[in-house]
Amino acid sequence: MSDQKTERLINLTLALLASKRFLTKNEIFSTVAGYSGSAETMERMFERDKDELRNLGIKIEVRGMDPLFGDDQGYLIQEESFQINSNEFTQEELLYLTMAANLWHGSALHNQSKAALLKIQSISGPIEVNDVNSPVIKDSEDSTTFLLILEAIRNLSKLRFEYKGSIRIVSPYGLYTRDGFWYLVAEDDVAIKTFKLIRINPNVEIVGKPNGFSKPENFELKKFLGDSKSDTENNVIILVRKNQALALRRRYQTDEVNSEWDRMKFKYLMADELIESLLWFASDVVVLEPESIRKKLLANCEELIND
Amino acid sequence: MTDNAAQRALRTMDLIPYILENPGVSTSNLAMKFSVTQKQIERDLQLIFLCGLPGYTPYELIDLTFEDGIVSIIEPQVLTRPRNFSSNEMVVIKIGLEILREINVDEPAKLDKINTLLQKINKNLDQEAVVLANPIISSPYYSVINSAISQRRQIKIEYQTVSTDQFSTRVITPYAINMLNGNMYLSAYDVDRRAERVFKIDLISKCEIGDQTDMDIIKTAQSELMVELMVDEKSARFIERNTSIVTKKELTAEGFKVVLKVSNFDWICRAILSFAPHIRVISPPSLSKLVDERIKDLQESYSITRKIGVS
Numbered sequence: 001m002s003d004q005k006t007e008r009l010i011n012l013t014l015a016l017l018a019s020k021r022f023l024t025k026n027e028i029f030s031t032v033a034g035y036s037g038s039a040e041t042m043e044r045m046f047e048r049d050k051d052e053l054r055n056l057g058i059k060i061e062v063r064g065m066d067p068l069f070g071d072d073q074g075y076l077i078q079e080e081s082f083q084i085n086s087n088e089f090t091q092e093e094l095l096y097l098t099m100a101a102n103l104w105h106g107s108a109l110h111n112q113s114k115a116a117l118l119k120i121q122s123i124s125g126p127i128e129v130n131d132v133n134s135p136v137i138k139d140s141e142d143s144t145t146f147l148l149i150l151e152a153i154r155n156l157s158k159l160r161f162e163y164k165g166s167i168r169i170v171s172p173y174g175l176y177t178r179d180g181f182w183y184l185v186a187e188d189d190v191a192i193k194t195f196k197l198i199r200i201n202p203n204v205e206i207v208g209k210p211n212g213f214s215k216p217e218n219f220e221l222k223k224f225l226g227d228s229k230s231d232t233e234n235n236v237i238i239l240v241r242k243n244q245a246l247a248l249r250r251r252y253q254t255d256e257v258n259s260e261w262d263r264m265k266f267k268y269l270m271a272d273e274l275i276e277s278l279l280w281f282a283s284d285v286v287v288l289e290p291e292s293i294r295k296k297l298l299a300n301c302e303e304l305i306n307d
Numbered sequence: 308m309t310d311n312a313a314q315r316a317l318r319t320m321d322l323i324p325y326i327l328e329n330p331g332v333s334t335s336n337l338a339m340k341f342s343v344t345q346k347q348i349e350r351d352l353q354l355i356f357l358c359g360l361p362g363y364t365p366y367e368l369i370d371l372t373f374e375d376g377i378v379s380i381i382e383p384q385v386l387t388r389p390r391n392f393s394s395n396e397m398v399v400i401k402i403g404l405e406i407l408r409e410i411n412v413d414e415p416a417k418l419d420k421i422n423t424l425l426q427k428i429n430k431n432l433d434q435e436a437v438v439l440a441n442p443i444i445s446s447p448y449y450s451v452i453n454s455a456i457s458q459r460r461q462i463k464i465e466y467q468t469v470s471t472d473q474f475s476t477r478v479i480t481p482y483a484i485n486m487l488n489g490n491m492y493l494s495a496y497d498v499d500r501r502a503e504r505v506f507k508i509d510l511i512s513k514c515e516i517g518d519q520t521d522m523d524i525i526k527t528a529q530s531e532l533m534v535e536l537m538v539d540e541k542s543a544r545f546i547e548r549n550t551s552i553v554t555k556k557e558l559t560a561e562g563f564k565v566v567l568k569v570s571n572f573d574w575i576c577r578a579i580l581s582f583a584p585h586i587r588v589i590s591p592p593s594l595s596k597l598v599d600e601r602i603k604d605l606q607e608s609y610s611i612t613r614k615i616g617v618s
């Protein structure tokens with residue numbers, strides 16, 4: 001690793017950032033410290049430097065300098081694209097930003113949160129820790145997978161990964177989080193599907209170039225999520241043993257049946273989820289209706305005990 | 308550290324606004340914050356000392372003092388403010404704020420501020436690529452608990468135990484809130500039981516703030532039981548939800564063979580029943596017997612209530 005190159009990159013960034021007007025290559029070569037050698041050498045150096053900075057997200061703008069002779073171009077880094085406008089946030093907002101970033105300490109995104117925190121502390125100075133006791137998200141996702149997928153979504157690159165035993169090649173549209181798990185929404189040859197991140201084999205890779213597909217113009221992640229859970233709701237009627245199943249009692253009203261049981265009626269979406277949640281209360285809950293749920297629940301138990 | 312020249316250049320530039328806002332910071336502290344060695348920080352500082360604006364007279368160079376491991380900035384030149392948040396950092400902040408909004412749903416004043424802030428953040432986002440899909444269950448006691456943690460106070464709570472389905476009143480010293488699978492959990496020291504306990508925050512039904520405590524928390528390990536299970540691939544989410552207690556996992560032809568560390572049988576028994584018939588007990592036999600008994604009790608409940616009608 002050469003100090004010289006790092007130094008030159010810093011000087012170049014500072015010069016492009018400090019300038020109020022676009023600088024031509026010749027101006028850069030004659031004023032910015034670190035450029036030397038033949039014209040071609042400097043040219044090559046500059047092209048490489050520019051690409052490396054851009055790859056790390058620095059926006060270097062280009063503009064033709066001479067309307068008649070198009071060759072000569074000027075370069076500039078806009079202040080607002082490079083730096084946070086520190087007046088944008090009040091002291092209290094900085095506190096919320098800190099809490100928002102703090103949430104991720106235990107998660108796949110913990111490096112990103114640490115980097116964001118550094119920037120917040122570069123506006124605010126040290127923040128009183130007393131008020132910033134935020135909860136910490138614990139998830140089980142792999143950050144490499146997560147960030148790779150995020151990159152593919154941004155660059156519109158296709159992804160190739162193994163999921164439930166088969167290889168999928170998909171166009172990724174977005175990520176969402178529900179109940180602490182992350183999901184990828186992506187289109188394969190057939191339809192738009194969701195994939196649970198934790199089940200995607202870690203050897204996921206980007207295939208092809210950026211802009212390898214185009215996202216349908218009318219696709220909106222929020223809408224898609226709204227649509228996909230529009231199943232109809234059904235009623236379930238259950239018996240609940242007196243003084244038991246308190247979690248259910250807190251949510252739904254009951255009416256008395258006899259000295260041992262109360263009755264309860266509520267709506268549910270998915271049969272499997274309902275059965276799973278009712279079985280938690282074991283012998284303290286009995287399904288009366290619908291018959292299909294009652295039968296399925298009993299059959300599941302029968303199968304487990306007979307094994 | 309294996310960063311290339313460009314990464315190093317950006318990190319070195321990032322140091323300047325940070326030190327500017329935190330004058331007198333030590334290089335060891337910087338090393339920790341920026342995830343590099345102290346030696347590397349020193350090298351970076353020596354390097355940026357030589358950088359500046361075209362002209363490169365003393366007036367145009369970045370200037371700092373660096374003595375006995377303590378750094379302050381004298382002249383930052385254009386590096387007075389931090390670099391913009393990267394798109395990944397934006398994701399962290401945006402989703403983080405959305406979560407905070409869910410948590411604080413009962414406090415209109417805070418809610419307004421978070422919403423305003425989210426609008427500012429969203430303005431800078433190119434696209435809605437990442438979304439928080441469902442609300443997090445909030446608790447009216449969230450801020451009480453939070454201030455108890457910061458002030459090291461005890462709280463008295465009424466709590467409904469999930470596994471036994473009972474209410475109890477407890478005095479606890481809370482010390483951390485965790486979010487796992489969309490639920491918030493409170494880690495606390497249970498004063499009467501003299502042990503650490505984890506509480507699900509939405510099951511706390513009363514909460515009063517109590518005295519300040521300077522008692523050191525004695526961390527006693529809970530008794531741990533090892534349980535071996537065969538989990539059908541269809542119920543892989545059982546494992547995903549409980550990764551923190553899975554000590555071994557192996558994919559076999561019948562499904563996942565897992566070993567879990569549990570603190571009591573009641574909880575695991577309920578979980579097995581919930582996923583019936585997809586989780587089977589391999590060992591210990593006492594657990595498998597308990598599961599069978601629970602099922603027989605359940606069948607009994609169904610048969611004695613056969614005559615009770617729907618309405």
